[in-house]
Amino acid sequence: MPLKLENRIPDIVIGRLPLYLRALNRLKQEGIEVTSSHELGQRLGISSAQIRKDLSHFGGFGKQGTGYQINFLITKLQSVLKINQRWQVAVVGAGNLGSAISHYRGFQDRGFEIAWLFDADESKIGQQVGRFTVQAISELKKVISENKIQIAMVAVPAEQAQEVADILVDAGIRAILNYAPINLTVPDHVMVQYIDPVVHMQHMTYYLDENA
């Protein structure tokens, strides 16, 4: 994640806000209306002091002793994260993973809409994958530019991922979510985040008993 020098809030704080938002939405689904930094912290494995400090960067959102109004805090965090609008997202790679992403229902109501599915493979172009017609990657630059798309997902095999990233950067994409298990090289004005299941599994093995 390239840090903006002019941005005074540490990137690691920004990275925790979506986790707070997810936990708040779950509390809301459970019918809870007010929460505390303590309750949030217990759900997330983050100290209540850290949560209060993180939120204080944006004004705090709560009064001492009365907790956080969940609906209010959700709205504020959505605004901070700029997901009080819906972002259209381009997916590159119409294989198994791209198909799974295009069917994924976890984007609903969380600020994103998968809007295009691209592939380089001639045999896939024009085919229907869920509600998408697979488009040629040669059309990508035109589509991205005409629709002012800023976010793309890379769902191609590792050996094609850098080439796809280069095409996305050239087309003007500003944020890439990379599912391929390689490190992408991009200019400073482009952000990359990685879907890396191994990081999550290594977090859990710490707590497991060694195998016999």
Next chain:
Amino acid sequence: MPLKLENRIPDIVIGRLPLYLRALNRLKQEGIEVTSSHELGQRLGISSAQIRKDLSHFGGFGKQGTGYQINFLITKLQSVLKINQRWQVAVVGAGNLGSAISHYRGFQDRGFEIAWLFDADESKIGQQVGRFTVQAISELKKVISENKIQIAMVAVPAEQAQEVADILVDAGIRAILNYAPINLTVPDHVMVQYIDPVVHMQHMTYYLDENA
């Protein structure tokens, strides 16, 4: 992530260790042999003080002023995270996502091996998906127990994920990586981590220009 009360190291610290390990492996791939908390911090958007503090829980691994020997630190972190062994993993769900996971090459050399692929769908059982023969979920408990499997991935649609989690818990699974966009309810002795692309995208939208 259920916190072990007897464990004195905060879970959020444990969660950063796989990120350190990934960054160290990338430095190593670049031919670098020694690094510093400053260099690691810059790559990860985490302060060097935080990194030194995190590593100090495990002995520090470096001498003041001389930096970290990358190979040494990698070996130590692998040992702390118990991935100096290979963990066999069961995947439930042989649809697009399960297929993508079973073809994913990012597990290699990082402590994990996908070893079984299960599905509840009669029409998929016995079919070949990559190097796997899809097995019936009715066989899951027996396979998990006989092979002492502790880790499973849930790659089924949202509405089936809780039922699959219940089956996994009953079979003795201790750690679940859930790709479905729902919160799983499991007993305290079972850990769940979530693959949630939205969390990563919301992290990036903070830095994007609002759409016109």
